[in-house]
Structure formats: C-alpha cells, structure tokens
Amino acid sequence: MKYERIELNELCSLSQGLxxxxxxxxxxxxxxxxxxxxxxxxxxxxxxxxxxNPPERVKCNSDDIxxxxxxNTGQIITGVEGCFHNNFFKVExxxxxxxxxxxxxxxxxxxxxxxxNVASGTTILDLKHSAFLGLDIYLPNMDNQKKIAxxxxxxxxxxxxxxxxxxxxxxxxxxxxxxHFIDFEPYSQDDFISSTIGKIPENWSVQSIGGFVDDMKxxxxxxxxxxxxxxxxxxxxxxxxxxxxxxxxxSEEHITEMGLKNSSAKLLPINSIIMALYGKxxxxxxxxxxxxxTTNQACCAMICNDFNKTLFLYLFLLFNQKEIENLASxxxxxxxxxxxxxNLELVVPPIEIIENLPFKEIYDKIASNYFEIEYxxxxxxxxLPKLMSGEIDVSKINCD
Numbered sequence: 535m536k537y538e539r540i541e542l543n544e545l546c547s548l549s550q551g552l553x554x555x556x557x558x559x560x561x562x563x564x565x566x567x568x569x570x571x572x573x574x575x576x577x578x579x580x581x582x583x584x585x586x587n588p589p590e591r592v593k594c595n596s597d598d599i600x601x602x603x604x605x606n607t608g609q610i611i612t613g614v615e616g617c618f619h620n621n622f623f624k625v626e627x628x629x630x631x632x633x634x635x636x637x638x639x640x641x642x643x644x645x646x647x648x649x650x651n652v653a654s655g656t657t658i659l660d661l662k663h664s665a666f667l668g669l670d671i672y673l674p675n676m677d678n679q680k681k682i683a684x685x686x687x688x689x690x691x692x693x694x695x696x697x698x699x700x701x702x703x704x705x706x707x708x709x710x711x712x713x714h715f716i717d718f719e720p721y722s723q724d725d726f727i728s729s730t731i732g733k734i735p736e737n738w739s740v741q742s743i744g745g746f747v748d749d750m751k752x753x754x755x756x757x758x759x760x761x762x763x764x765x766x767x768x769x770x771x772x773x774x775x776x777x778x779x780x781x782x783x784x785s786e787e788h789i790t791e792m793g794l795k796n797s798s799a800k801l802l803p804i805n806s807i808i809m810a811l812y813g814k815x816x817x818x819x820x821x822x823x824x825x826x827x828t829t830n831q832a833c834c835a836m837i838c839n840d841f842n843k844t845l846f847l848y849l850f851l852l853f854n855q856k857e858i859e860n861l862a863s864x865x866x867x868x869x870x871x872x873x874x875x876x877n878l879e880l881v882v883p884p885i886e887i888i889e890n891l892p893f894k895e896i897y898d899k900i901a902s903n904y905f906e907i908e909y910x911x912x913x914x915x916x917x918l919p920k921l922m923s924g925e926i927d928v929s930k931i932n933c934d
Contacts, residue, residue: 535924537674543667545631550663551603552592553620559583568593569616573605588617592624599625599637601649601666607659608649610640623663632676634683639671642918672922681928682921689914696903696910703903707896711849714891715881731879738883744876746847749837752872753829754798756789763793769801770827774813777821777833779852781897781904782808785827799828800835805844807836807851812869818859820851824901834872842885845893850880 551571560567560583567584571594574581594600595615600622602609611622618624627636639645648669653659674682713719718735725736734740744750753772756763767788776786794801802808806823810816812832822844829835838844851858858878862870920926 535927535929537672537922537924539670540630540673541668541670545671545673546625546627546636546667548663548667549591549624549626551618551620551622551624552588554583554585554588559585569614571600571611571614571616571618571622573602573619573621576602576606576609576611585617592617594618594624597633599627599633599640601625601640601661603661604658607653607661608646610637610646612637623666631673632679632683634687635679638683638686638918639922642922643915644919645669645671672924674924674928678928681931681933684933685921685928685931686914686918689910689917693907693910693914696907700900700903703896703900707845707849707893708852710891710893711846711853714887715846715850715883716853729881731881734881735883738881740879741882742876743836743847743878743880746838746843746880746882747836748839749835750872750876751800751802751835751837752798753800753831753833753835755830756793756797756799760793760796763790763796764788766790767793769794770825771799772808772821772827772829772833774810774816774819774830774832777808777810777816777819779819779855780821781824781901782821782827783824783901783904783908785825789828794828798831801826801828802835803837805838805841807844807848808833809836809851809870809875811871811875812862817862817870818855820848820855822848822897824904834875836875840885841894842888845897846882846888847880849893854878 554570559570563569563584564586567586568588570583570585572581572583575583594617596613598612600611600614600618601624602611603621603623605621625636625640627633649661649666650659652665652669653661654665673679714721721735726733727736729740731740758764764787767790769789769791770785771787771789772782772785773787776782789797789799793799802823804823804826808821808823808829810819810833823835836847838847858870858875861874917926921928
C-alpha cells in the first residue's frame with residue numbers, strides 16, 4: 535500500500551514563539567506565570583524561568599508539538615507545559631491529520647534531515663515557516679494514522695518504563711552507598727579510628743584511587759588524515775560528550791584495528807570506568823562501559839578486575855563529582871589529569887562488606903534495561919519509515 539504525499543501547509547498551521555527580555559523573566563513560579571521553554575533549558579534543566587501573562591498564542595500544553603527553529607534546528611519537543619521562546623514554533627494540526635501521527639512523522643530521521651536541509655544560514659540554521667510548511671509527508675487515512683501512532687506509542691511507552699526503572703534503581707544504589715559509606719549507619723556502634731580524611735570505622739582503610747584500581751589508562755586519537763585508521767572502523771571510540779554519568783553501551787564513532795595500534799588509544803575492557811578530564815561542561819563526568827571500547831585523549835579509564843570494586847568506586851566518584859570538578863584548572867576550559875585523579879583518596883571497607891551489598895544486581899539490571907532501550911529505539915526507528923510510507927500495511931490490524 536502506497537500513501538499519498540501532502541505538503542504540511544495543507545495539514546497544519548504554526549504559531550511563532552516570543553522573545554522575552556531577561557528583565558521580564560522570573561526565577562520563581564507564581565500566579566499567572568508560565569514556565570518559559572527555551573533551547574538553553576533543553577540543554578541544562580537547571581536554567582528555569584517563568585513569564586507572567588504571556589499571549590495565548592505562545593502558550594502550550596503537554597500535547598502540543600514544538601519545533602526548534604534555531605539553536606538545534608529540527609528538534610521536536612512535546613510533553614512540556616508553559617510558553618515558548620522565539621527559537622520555537624508550535625505546530626497546530628488540522629482535521630486532516632492525527633496529532634500523534636504528525637508528531638512521529640516530524641520525529642523521523644528523514645524529516646529531521648529535510649528540515650535542516652531547507653533551513654537557511656550557514657553557521658546558525660534558521661528554519662523559516664514557509665520552508666517547514668513546504669515539506670511534504672505521507673498521509674494515510676485517519677484510521678491508519680491512528681494505528682501507526684498507536685504502534686509507535688506502545689514502543690515509546692516501554693522505553694519510558696525502562697528509563698523510569700533505571701532512574702529508581704540508580705537512586706536505590708546511591709541510597710545504599712550513602713547509608714553505608716557516607717553516614718556509616720550500620721557501623722555506628724563500631725570503634726572508629728582517625729585517618730587522613732577523618733574518623734573511619736576500625737579495620738577500614740584510606741587508599742588512593744591509583745592504589746585501589748588495578749590499572750589506569752589515558753585515551754588517544756588516531757591521525758584523522760590517515761583514512762585507514764577510520765574508514766569502516768569497528769572499535770568504539772568515545773568522546774567526552776558521550777560521557778554523562780550513566781552506563782555506556784555504544785559510541786558515535788569507530789576506529790580501525792590499525793588506528794588503535796598506531797595511536798595512544800587503548801582498548802578498554804567491559805566494566806571500565808571512564809572519566810572526562812576536560813571539555814566545556816564535561817570535566818569529571820563519568821560513565822561505566824558495557825562494551826569494549828577506547829576513548830580520545832580527553833578521557834581516562836579506571837579498571838578494577840573485581841566488578842564489586844568497580845561499582846564501589848563508580849558510586850564514590852558520583853558522590854564526589856562536584857568536588858573533583860572543582861579541582862580542575864584552567865580559566866577557559868577546565869582540566870583534570872590522570873595523576874590528579876589517581877591521587878584522590880577514598881575510604882575503603884573490607885571487601886566482603888562491598889560484596890554483600892546488591893550493587894552488582896542493581897547495575898546488571900540497569901545495563902539490561904539500557905540494552906532493551908537501545909533495541910526498542912532501533913525497532914521504532916526501523917519501523918517508522920516503513921509504517922509512514924505504507925510499506926507495512928496496518929489496515930487489517932485491530933488496535934482495540
């Protein structure tokens with residue numbers, strides 16, 4: 535079954551966002567104030583503002599579809615309530631198109647690429663209303679639109695469930711770590727001794743990270759001019775932007791075995807801890823590898839042969855991340871070093887205490903959910919163009 539292609543100007547209208555001066559923004563919520571949706575907020579959720587009595591045309595609810603016009607051109611936002619900045623426009627579907635179907639169509643990689651291709655500008659892309667509305671999409675009948683949206687929404691709901699479970703599991707792991715290794719609650723009746731970093735339970739020790747781990751390695755970058763180091767590469771090669779305090783199961787770029795051999799990059803085993811040493815806004819971020827990979831020179835890896843020790847160190851680094859970041863030098867770009875990290879001290883309990891806590895079970899489940907999310911995301915992205923074009927016929931599916 536092949537669907538007809540229709541231009542967006544026949545299916546929807548647009549409302550442009552509003553630029554509000556800093557002086558007229560509020561840090562606190564209040565009567566007649568609306569959360570101000572900005573591109574900066576999408577990058578850093580701590581940067582929140584509120585606008586008082588905005589025009590109706592720039593208000594949106596959680597079901598509305600926003601398109602980023604400039605800043606990250608082509609990004610699609612939904613599920614947010616408030617009023618939106620001039621960098622966005624709101625897409626308002628008419629009776630010919632089902633809102634959820636339109637959302638998934640706009641979210642498709644094909645539409646994202648086409649939106650960026652028709653945007654004007656070289657350094658900063660600007661997606662004008664006329665360019666957006668001139669794009670055409672496949673349009674099945676309303677019944678099939680709803681079926682397609684339903685199928686894709688089921689997959690997205692499963693992804694959200696996995697993400698929610700992981701968030702709860704991560705909080706559980708942190709709570710257990712805090713209870714045992716920061717508050718020392720189970721050991722309050724034990725004898726405590728003095729150490730270089732304060733009172734600690736007897737039979738515990740203070741060790742440097744370099745002494746605690748079995749190995750530490752810096753990353754490296756093969757020469758970009760040597761095509762045989764990069765073309766058709768199969769070795770995952772990580773950059774600091776991919777390290778974001780969570781489990782890492784894939785990389786954006788790959789190098790070849792020859793590139794690995796002829797550079798300072800080192801192949802790291804599964805369960806290595808990766809730390810970003812420098813980079814704007816990324817210094818001291820960590821990740822837990824769930825694949826064999828290597829990194830660029832802006833990262834270092836900490837390797838423990840015992841996975842329980844790995845997780846103990848991983849949680850220590852998460853809890854002390856801000857303090858580690860504050861150790862970074864440099865005015866323009868923060869810089870850490872492998873030696874600085876190696877010399878940091880931590881309180882280490884007897885290994886049997888760590889082994890008897892459920893960190894391994896928790897993080898095994900978290901990793902399993904990350905792989906499930908990746909599988910579901912790929913499934914959705916594979917199905918999406920085939921459903922939208924009619925290559926997969928949904929007419930006989932009963933969604934009831």
